[in-house]
Each structure stands twice: as structure tokens, then as C-alpha cells.
Amino acid sequence: MTSLVLLEHDANGIKQPSRSAVAAATKLGEVHVLIAGSNIAEAAAKAAKLPGVAKVIVADAPEYDHVMAEPISALIVALAPNYTHLLAATTAVGKNVMPRVAAFLDAQPISDIAEVVDADTFVRPIYAGNGMATVKSSDKVKVITVRAASFDPVPAEGGSAATEPAPAVDLPKNSKFISAELSKSERPELTAARVVISGGRGMQNGDNFKLIEPIADKLGAAVGASRAAVDAGFVPNDYQVGQTGKIVAPELYVAVGISGAIQHLAGMKDSKVIVAINKDEEAPIFQVADYGLVQDLFTALPELDKELGSS
Amino acid sequence: MKILVPVKRVVDYNVKVRVKSDGSGIETAGVKMSMNPFDEIAVEEAVRLKEKGVATEIVAVSMGVTQCSETIRTALAMGADRGILVESDVELQPLAVAKLLKVIADKEQPKLIILGKQAIDDDMSATGQMLAAFLGWPQGTFASKVLIEGDKITVTREVDGGLETVELSLPAIVTTDLRLNEPRYASLPNIMKARKKPIENLKPADLGVDPAPRLTVLKVNEPPKRQAGKKVASVAELVDKLRNEAKVI
Ligand SMILES: Cc1cc2nc3c(=O)[nH]c(=O)nc-3n(C[C@H](O)[C@H](O)[C@H](O)COP(=O)(O)OP(=O)(O)OC[C@H]3O[C@@H](n4cnc5c(N)ncnc54)[C@H](O)[C@@H]3O)c2cc1C
Ligand SMILES: Nc1ncnc2c1ncn2[C@@H]1O[C@H](COP(=O)(O)O)[C@@H](O)[C@H]1O
Numbered sequence: 068m069t070s071l072v073l074l075e076h077d078a079n080g081i082k083q084p085s086r087s088a089v090a091a092a093t094k095l096g097e098v099h100v101l102i103a104g105s106n107i108a109e110a111a112a113k114a115a116k117l118p119g120v121a122k123v124i125v126a127d128a129p130e131y132d133h134v135m136a137e138p139i140s141a142l143i144v145a146l147a148p149n150y151t152h153l154l155a156a157t158t159a160v161g162k163n164v165m166p167r168v169a170a171f172l173d174a175q176p177i178s179d180i181a182e183v184v185d186a187d188t189f190v191r192p193i194y195a196g197n198g199m200a201t202v203k204s205s206d207k208v209k210v211i212t213v214r215a216a217s218f219d220p221v222p223a224e225g226g227s228a229a230t231e232p233a234p235a236v237d238l239p240k241n242s243k244f245i246s247a248e249l250s251k252s253e254r255p256e257l258t259a260a261r262v263v264i265s266g267g268r269g270m271q272n273g274d275n276f277k278l279i280e281p282i283a284d285k286l287g288a289a290v291g292a293s294r295a296a297v298d299a300g301f302v303p304n305d306y307q308v309g310q311t312g313k314i315v316a317p318e319l320y321v322a323v324g325i326s327g328a329i330q331h332l333a334g335m336k337d338s339k340v341i342v343a344i345n346k347d348e349e350a351p352i353f354q355v356a357d358y359g360l361v362q363d364l365f366t367a368l369p370e371l372d373k374e375l376g377s378s
Numbered sequence: 379m380k381i382l383v384p385v386k387r388v389v390d391y392n393v394k395v396r397v398k399s400d401g402s403g404i405e406t407a408g409v410k411m412s413m414n415p416f417d418e419i420a421v422e423e424a425v426r427l428k429e430k431g432v433a434t435e436i437v438a439v440s441m442g443v444t445q446c447s448e449t450i451r452t453a454l455a456m457g458a459d460r461g462i463l464v465e466s467d468v469e470l471q472p473l474a475v476a477k478l479l480k481v482i483a484d485k486e487q488p489k490l491i492i493l494g495k496q497a498i499d500d501d502m503s504a505t506g507q508m509l510a511a512f513l514g515w516p517q518g519t520f521a522s523k524v525l526i527e528g529d530k531i532t533v534t535r536e537v538d539g540g541l542e543t544v545e546l547s548l549p550a551i552v553t554t555d556l557r558l559n560e561p562r563y564a565s566l567p568n569i570m571k572a573r574k575k576p577i578e579n580l581k582p583a584d585l586g587v588d589p590a591p592r593l594t595v596l597k598v599n600e601p602p603k604r605q606a607g608k609k610v611a612s613v614a615e616l617v618d619k620l621r622n623e624a625k626v627i
Contacts, residue, residue, distance in 0.1 A: 135544065136507065137516050159537040163519050166472070166504035170511035175473040175592035178502045188596070193501055194395045198404050201596040241547045242516035245532065249539040258538075262627070286627055294556060304522065304536045304557060311416075311496060311556065313538070319626040329394065336604060340624045342616065348609075357607035357624065360616050370613040375627075 068096035068186060070152040071124075073143065075134065075160050076102060076110040081117060083259040084156035086220030088213040092154050093119040093221070094183040100124070101146065101233070103131035103139055111230055118225035126233035133247070134160050138238040140167040145236045147172055147208060151186070157212040157314070158258075169210035176210045177202065179314075181217035195310040195333035215258055216316035216337055250303045252290075257308070260289035262319045263335070265308055266301070267293035269324020269345065269364055273301040278368040279323065285375045291315065291335075293325045309334035324364045327352025344368075379526075379548075380435045381424045382488040383458065384479055385417040387442055387449040388499040401597040404499075413449045416494025418456075418561040419554040423524065424492055425457035426559065432526050435459050437486060441470050441478060447577055454572035455564035461577035466589055472500075474582070474589040476508035481585040483513055488549065490531065495520050495553040506553035516546035522557040 070092040074085040092098045102114045103126035111125045124146065130138045143153060143164070153168060155161035157179045169176040181199065182190035188203045189211070257263060264283050266276055276290065283290050291313070292306040308315055310333035320338035325331060327343070327350055335341070336355055343356035346363045353359040360367060389395055389404070390412040396405045413421075427433040438453035440446035441464040450461035464478055483491060493506040510517035518524070518533030522541065525532040526548070535542045536555045564572070582589040610616045620627045 133542070136510075136519070140511065159520065159535075162503050163507065163517070166502075166507035167511045167517065169504070170473070170476060170508035173473075175471050176502065176504045176508075177593065178504060191501075192601070193598070194389070194404055194499055195501070196601055197395050198397050198598045199601050200598045202593040203596055204593055206592050239514070239516070241550075243545045245543040245545050247537075247539070247543070248541040256538075298557065303540055304555075305538055305540050310498065310501070319620070319624075330391070336601075340620070340626050341604070341607075342620070353609070354606045355604040358616055358619055359607065359609045360613065361609060362613070367613055371617070374613050374617045 068151045069149065070095050070098050070154055071143070071146060071150045072098060072100045073139070073155040073161065073164065074100050074102045074114055075156070075158060076107070076113070080110065080113040080223060083220050083256070084158050084215035086117065086223065087215035087218040088154050088156040089117055089119060090218040090221045091180065091183055091213040092152065095152050095186060097121050101126065101143065103134060103142065105129040105132055113223070115228040115230055116224045116226050117228070118221050120226050120228040123228050123230040124233050125230055130238050133244040134164065135242055135244060136163045136167050137242045139164050140171065141238050142233060142236050143168045144171045145234060150208065152209045152211060154211045154213055156215050161212045165210050165212050172208050172210065174206040174208055174210045175204065176212070177204055178212050179214045180211055181214045195329050196336065197329065214314060216314050250305055254283060255287065255289045257289045257291050257306070257313050257315055260317055262286045262288035263291050263308070263315050263317045264288045264321040264323065265291035265293065265325060266296055266323050267325030268295035268299065270296060270301055276302060281372045282368065282375060293331050322352050323368065325352055326350050327355065379433050379489040380437065380486060381427065381433045382437050382439060382483060382486060382491040383417070383420050383424050383453065384439045384475070384491070384493050384505070385421065385449050385453050386414040386494070386497050387411050387440060387446045388414045388497055391415055391498055397598050397600045401599060403595065403598050411445070413452050414494050414497050416496055416554050419556070419558050420492040420494055421453045421456045421458060422559045422561040423554065427526065428457065437462060437488070439464070439479065439482060441475055442466060450577055451572050452564065454575045455569040456562060457568070460575055462580060463577055464580050464582060464585070466582050468589050469591055470589055471591045471593060472502050472504040472508055473592060474587065475505050476512055477587045478582060478585050478589070479509050480512040481587060490548065490550060490552065492552045492554060495555050506551050510551040513549070515550050517551040518544055518546055519553045520555040521552050522555050524552055
């Protein structure tokens with residue numbers, strides 16, 4: 068049994084969710100990884116260092132920049148006959164690419180697995196994580212996305228895999244990348260941060276997120292948000308935590324001015340320690356919070372900043 | 379230009395669902411059902427394109443139990459022109475839905491198919507991408523903005539780091555994200571009018587598709603329950619607890 072994992076990379080190397088996908092794949096046998104884009108020698112070298120990886124397939128071509136679904140799925144389908152399992156992390160890229168791959172292979176994708184039971188059997192959340200379904204696939208090849216928050220990532224270093232170039236494949240030309248408008252931030256990525264502080268509708272406007280920033284700085288935290296805060300334009304879309312946003316499971320999650328709708332809980336309830344700051348003591352968020360503070364956030368946040376600063 | 383909009387009947391997003399005590403699935407008996415929220419956004423986008431004169435006809439398709447016709451009626455009341463119901467007693471997984479939609483698309487020849495990015499019951503987020511593969515079309519998933527010009531569609535997508543814009547040749551697949559639009563409520567006169575709009579009734583066999591599921595659900599468990607913790611009286615107490623009890627800061 069050999070698995071192929073589609074990796075995502077940036078200037079810092081192999082992204083943490085992809086390293087979690089590798090961790091899931093190592094439970095299934097031998098692991099090969101695919102890395103794609105132009106001028107990726109450095110990223111390929113980093114991929115080769117991932118512990119547990121036996122082979123790195125390098126697709127070095129501009130057609131693979133931005134990991135568009137149409138070309139990359141054609142490549143994965145061409146590689147598929149060598150593998151029993153094809154995996155990627157449940158990220159915007161993984162969700163975009165893997166179902167397309169699955170259809171070409173006449174397989175039903177197994178989305179967002181939280182556990183590997185055996186080679187055919189996996190646990191995945193349904194209904195915003197209100198149920199954990201154990202599912203068994205009868206497909207010849209399993210096409211899987213991996214819930215990064217449920218698997219400890221493999222370390223960035225320690226392995227030494229062989230690399231080999233990807234085969235040339237006929238690529239469709241029906242899609243074109245135009246531009247990206249990425250939020251710039253010095254902070255850790257939401258899905259990789261040890262601490263996450265999220266603001267909700269209670270923040271009232273985008274400017275007030277400045278109250279969160281010094282605290283996030285002191286804790287090395289990523290900043291997230293509820294859907295309501297994103298919809299209202301307080302913060303960019305990629306801040307959204309929840310069933311239909313990002314799934315996080317940090318050591319510490321602080322929810323500020325967030326009521327705790329099921330869709331939000333779905334994205335953070337596996338955090339180790341949850342803190343809620345909300346002026347409504349009936350807010351459902353308190354039912355999952357380890358520490359609840361019933362206080363107006365406009366007094367609590369400056370106090371919290373001061374308290375942390377005086378350490 | 380014709381637009382196809384697949385709409386799924388799901389447990390309403392406000393319902394707090396329960397796992398059945400025998401672990402066989404989620405309790406759906408007597409529970410309020412609605413159109414998948416992302417599909418409402420898809421219908422709304424199609425209707426806006428028709429109002430702008432870009433689209434000429436909107437066909438809503440729903441697959442599953444007989445009552446999916448109600449979901450189609452909702453789409454018709456929002457402004458879709460006609461419906462197609464594919465009735466099936468077996469559970470339809472995204473692979474089967476995508477195969478059925480492929481056959482319907484071959485027959486209907488739409489220029490655009492708009493789906494939800496995710497059904498909030500199975501949380502698969504797969505059908506649109508699979509349909510794109512079966513049709514050999516490009517896909518603009520998780521769309522927060524679409525613009526059609528000539529035989530091209532420009533789609534702004536919500537991705538992990540922010541937004542990404544791609545240009546696709548039509549015909550194409552779009553899947554909707556939350557920020558694409560705010561769906562309208564159907565007015566009473568439109569609900570009345572929708573009753574007269576036609577719905578075609580089909581079975582998977584009529585479309586030559588074997589709908590058998592490939593994933594067998596062995597059991598459904600409740601997720602581990604979190605205990606509500608304690609209330610702290612002040613920020614100082616909170617920081618103390620995080621430092622000395624939870625030891626996370
Ligand atoms: C299809 C679908 C998908 C969705 N996906 C997501 C998702 O992925 N993520 C997500 O988060 N939501 C999602 N939602 C939305 C979800 O249902 C809720 O509407 C949303 O989470 C509410 O956000 P909120 O808690 O910030 O706002 P509200 O529910 O309005 O809560 C605001 C809270 O702030 C508190 N507050 C107000 N002022 C103050 C103050 N001065 N000090 C302290 N506290 C204060 C209030 O007491 C209240 O509890 C989805 C909904 C649908 C239909
Ligand atoms: N049974 C169905 N009937 C109609 N549309 C469906 C059905 N299942 C899935 N879809 C469409 O596919 C989208 C994504 O669903 P899923 O891949 O299951 O998350 C939904 O938002 C619908 O647009």
C-alpha cells in the first residue's frame with residue numbers, strides 16, 4: 068500500500084496542514100508526496116526532509132503555479148495507478164482539487180477525515196461535527212482530505228527522501244489564474260497557531276479589532292473571527308472559523324463577543340482550552356468554555372492587555 | 379444562456395441535530411427541513427443573472443426523497459423557471475449526484491451550473507468539483523463574486539489566505555461561498571406563481587446511473603462532549619488561571 072500526498076508550500080516551506088496530511092498517510096503504509104509549481108527546487112528539498120516520506124515527485128512547471136484544480140487534478144490522475152490512497156489536507160486547495168481527482172477515478176471522496184481506522188475505514192465529522200461517522204469505502208482508490216487539526220503534523224525535518232520529476236501530462240487550458248489578494252499578516256496562520264483569539268459581532272466594527280492585536284502579539288496568537296464579523300466586513304473572509312470556514316484546535320482559543328452558534332463551535336470546539344469573553348451570561352459559548360468571563364469586551368480587552376503586559 | 383442550479387434538501391441550519399441512540403445516523407424524523415443555505419445563494423445568483431439579462435432560463439434540480447419537490451418549489455418561488463426532481467430511496471452520495479447531474483447537463487446544455495460549496499448535512503464539499511470533472515469543465519469553487527463577459531466567467535474565490543481571482547471559459551461550474559450574495563425571501567405572489575411552474579419527475583434509472591453509495595456508514599457517534607468550565611470573576615483571575623492552572627500562557 069502506497070499513498071500519494073499533495074503538498075502545499077510557501078516561502079516558509081511545507082505548510083503545516085500538509086504535514087498533518089502526511090501524518091495521516093503514514094498510518095496507511097508507504098508515503099510519496101507531490102509538490103508542484105515553478106522554481107520549487109527549494110520546496111522540493113524541504114519536502115524530502117519530511118520524516119516518513121519515501122519519495123518526492125516534483126512537478127516543476129508554471130502551469131502548476133497557484134495549484135489550479137484543472138491542471139493539478141490531471142497530473143494526480145496520471146500518477147494515480149501507482150497508489151492505493153490519494154490525500155491532501157482539508158484546505159481551500161485540497162477541497163478544490165481532490166473531489167475533481169476522485170471523479171476522474173470513479174471514486175467517492177472521503178472528505179475531512181479525523182481518524183484512520185484501517186485502509187478502508189475512516190472517521191469523519193458530519194452535521195457541523197455534531198456526529199462522527201465511521202465510513203468504509205468500497206472504492207479501489209481512496210481519495211481523501213485530512214482534517215489537519217485532528218493529526219499532529221510530522222516535523223519539518225528528519226527524513227531524507229529521493230526526488231523524481233513528475234511525468235509530462237496533457238493539461239487542460241480552460242482556466243487561468245488572474246490575481247490573488249492575500250491578507251498580509253505577521254501573525255501565525257490560523258490553522259497552525261498555538262493560540263487563537265477570535266472576535267465576533269460584539270466587536271462592533273473592524274477598527275475595534277485593534278483591541279485584540281496587542282493581546283495577540285503578546286500571546287503569539289493568530290486572529291480569527293465569527294461569520295458575523297466577516298460578513299459585516301470587520302475582517303477579511305479568511306479569518307472565519309467554523310463549519311464553513313477554518314477548523315482550528317489550538318492550545319488556547321479565546322472567543323470575544325461571539326455567541327457560540329453551532330456553526331462556529333464546529334470550527335473550534337476541539338481546542339484544548341477555551342476562554343469566552345461575553346457580556347451575556349446566557350451566551351451558548353459559555354457551555355463549551357473552560358473559563359468564562361462575563362464582562363463587556365470593551366473593558367475586558369484593555370484590562371487583559373495590561374494584565375499580560377505587566378508579567 | 380441557461381443556468382442549472384442543483385438544490386439539496388437538508389436539515390434546517392437552526393436545528394440542533396441529535397445522533398440516534400443506536401448509532402445508525404442522525405435523527406431526522408419530524409425535524410424541520412430546508413434548502414441547503416449555500417444553494418439559496420446559488421439560486422439567488424442565478425436569478426440576479428437573469429434579472430441582468432445574462433441568463434435566459436434557470437432550471438432547479440433536486441435529488442432524493444419525494445419531498446425534494448418542496449425544495450424545488452422554494453427555488454421556483456425565488457425565480458427559477460422550472461424544476462427537475464430525481465427521486466431515489468437510496469441515499470445519494472456526491473459521486474452519484476454528480477453522475478446524475480452530468481446526464482442532465484448533457485441533455486439541458488446549460489452554459490453555467492451553480493452549486494453550493496458544501497451541503498451542511500454531509501459536509502462533503504465535493505459535488506460541484508466532481509461534476510466539473512465529469513463534464514470536463516473548469517471550476518470556480520467557493521465564489522464570492524462572479525462576472526460573465528462573452529464566453530468567459532471571472533470568479534473571485536475565497537481561499538485560505540484571502541481571495542483569488544480566476545478566469546474560466548464557459549461552460550463552467552461555480553460553487554457558492556457565503557459572501558456571494560444575500561438570498562431574497564420569496565414573496566407571496568411568487569410563491570403562488572411557483573405552484574404553476576413545471577417540475578419534471580425522473581428516476582436514476584431513467585438517466586442510466588447506478589446510484590449505489592460507495593461509502594457505507596458503519597456507525598455515527600456523538601462527538602466527545604465538552605464540559606462547561608467555570609466562570610471567572612475578573613480579567614486578573616482569568617490570567618492567573620491560564621498561567622497557573624491551565625498553563626497555556
Ligand atoms: C450555512 C451557514 C454557515 C455558517 N458558517 C459559519 C462559520 O463557519 N463560522 C461562524 O462563526 N458562523 C457561521 N455561521 C453563522 C452562525 O450561525 C452565527 O450566525 C454566527 O456564528 C454568529 O456570529 P457572532 O457570534 O459573532 O454573532 P452573534 O450571534 O450576534 O453574537 C454576538 C455576541 O457578542 C456579545 N456581545 C455584544 N456586545 C458585547 C460587548 N460589548 N462585550 C461582550 N460581549 C458582547 C453578545 O452577547 C453575543 O453573544 C453559518 C451560518 C450558516 C447559515
Ligand atoms: N441530493 C442533491 N440534490 C441536489 N443538489 C445536490 C444534492 N447533493 C448535493 N447537491 C449540490 O452539491 C452541493 C455540494 O454538496 P456536497 O458535495 O454534498 O457538500 C450542494 O450545495 C448542492 O448544490
